[in-house]
Amino acid sequence: xxxxxxxxxxxxxxxxxxxxxxxxxxxxxxxxxxxxxxxxxxxxxxxxxxxxxxxxxxxxxxxxxxxxxxxxxxxxxxxxxxxxxxxxxxxxxxxxxxxxxxxxxxxxxxxxxxxxxxxxxxxxxxxxxxxxxxxxxxxxxxxxxxxxxxxxxxxxxxxxxxxxxxxxxxxxxxxxxxxxxxxxxxxxxxxxxxxxxxxxxxxxxxxxxxxxxxxxxxxxxxxxxxxxxxxxxxxxxxxxxxxxxxxxxxxxxxxxxxxxxxxxxxxxxxxxxxxxxxxxxxxxxxxxxxxxxxxxxxxxxxxxxxxxxxxxxxxxxxxxxxxxxxxxxxx
Numbered sequence: 001x002x003x004x005x006x007x008x009x010x011x012x013x014x015x016x017x018x019x020x021x022x023x024x025x026x027x028x029x030x031x032x033x034x035x036x037x038x039x040x041x042x043x044x045x046x047x048x049x050x051x052x053x054x055x056x057x058x059x060x061x062x063x064x065x066x067x068x069x070x071x072x073x074x075x076x077x078x079x080x081x082x083x084x085x086x087x088x089x090x091x092x093x094x095x096x097x098x099x100x101x102x103x104x105x106x107x108x109x110x111x112x113x114x115x116x117x118x119x120x121x122x123x124x125x126x127x128x129x130x131x132x133x134x135x136x137x138x139x140x141x142x143x144x145x146x147x148x149x150x151x152x153x154x155x156x157x158x159x160x161x162x163x164x165x166x167x168x169x170x171x172x173x174x175x176x177x178x179x180x181x182x183x184x185x186x187x188x189x190x191x192x193x194x195x196x197x198x199x200x201x202x203x204x205x206x207x208x209x210x211x212x213x214x215x216x217x218x219x220x221x222x223x224x225x226x227x228x229x230x231x232x233x234x235x236x237x238x239x240x241x242x243x244x245x246x247x248x249x250x251x252x253x254x255x256x257x258x259x260x261x262x263x264x265x266x267x268x269x270x271x272x273x274x275x276x277x278x279x280x281x282x283x284x285x286x287x288x289x290x291x292x293x294x295x296x297x298x299x300x301x302x303x304x305x306x307x308x309x310x311x312x313x314x315x316x317x318x319x320x321x322x323x324x325x326x327x328x329x330x331x
């Protein structure tokens with residue numbers, strides 16, 4: 001008898017922590033997430049998708065598009081949300097697609113996303129290189145020449161990401177165009193070449209960001225060093241941003257935050273999802289660790305889904321609170 005009573009009590013408790021199917025605020029509503037072609041963004045996107053599914057939404061697989069296309073699609077309602085809005089890096093694209101009039105953006109999903117330029121430590125120490133503008137010296141620039149034209153070859157990024165506009169702007173601002181070529185193209189392919197050069201003991205100079213697996217392979221401070229810039233200089237919407245840190249160091253880019261951005265009209269009709277978007281937070285170290293696993297070979301769709309499930313299991317109470325707070329917002 002006592003066992004039956006205990007079991008009944010346990011089942012009642014369980015029932016209260018689960019949202020009943022009838023109460024699911026997302027029932028019958030389809031969500032279309034988007035991200036860029038950077039596969040490493042899938043983890044943070046799917047985490048949001050999983051929470052939406054718990055609220056009853058039918059969530060499609062994330063579509064991969066260029067960022068500017070992504071913002072336009074969300075603004076027009078052809079897509080629902082992105083979990084990879086970088087602020088201030090994407091400010092120009094965000095504004096061009098309609099800004100706060102078209103988008104819902106509340107809360108901060110990821111904090112502490114750094115970007116900048118790095119060179120291998122060996123070359124930095126041998127030639128006392130600490131700043132990007134030292135590349136104005138043709139002798140210094142020549143160290144990083146990969147194709148024999150006498151100019152430094154800096155590994156830039158993929159056009160359309162936002163970083164290429166900043167890099168091109170800074171090449172002009174720091175008077176580096178005569179001695180340095182910032183190469184833009186497929187970032188993965190360019191970084192594979194950069195890594196190969198590093199393994200051959202050759203000097204390297206490249207742009208990167210965190211969270212990304214690269215800084216787990218070429219570790220800043222150990223294998224490579226960040227370069228500082230002579231002064232703050234950014235294009236467009238970021239033009240007044242001071243990139244100098246509190247400690248006086250200046251790496252040319254402000255520390256970014258990442259946000260979940262959704263179609264404003266859709267968010268207004270879906271208060272549960274809006275609450276979820278505002279409340280979710282993901283430590284940057286967790287993204288770095290997952291990205292490193294992808295680089296080590298666990299990069300299939302199945303692997304990434306397993307990583308998402310593992311993260312939820314390890315942070316179950318936190319995840320459940322997001323879902324229950326979101327469900328409560330719909331009432």
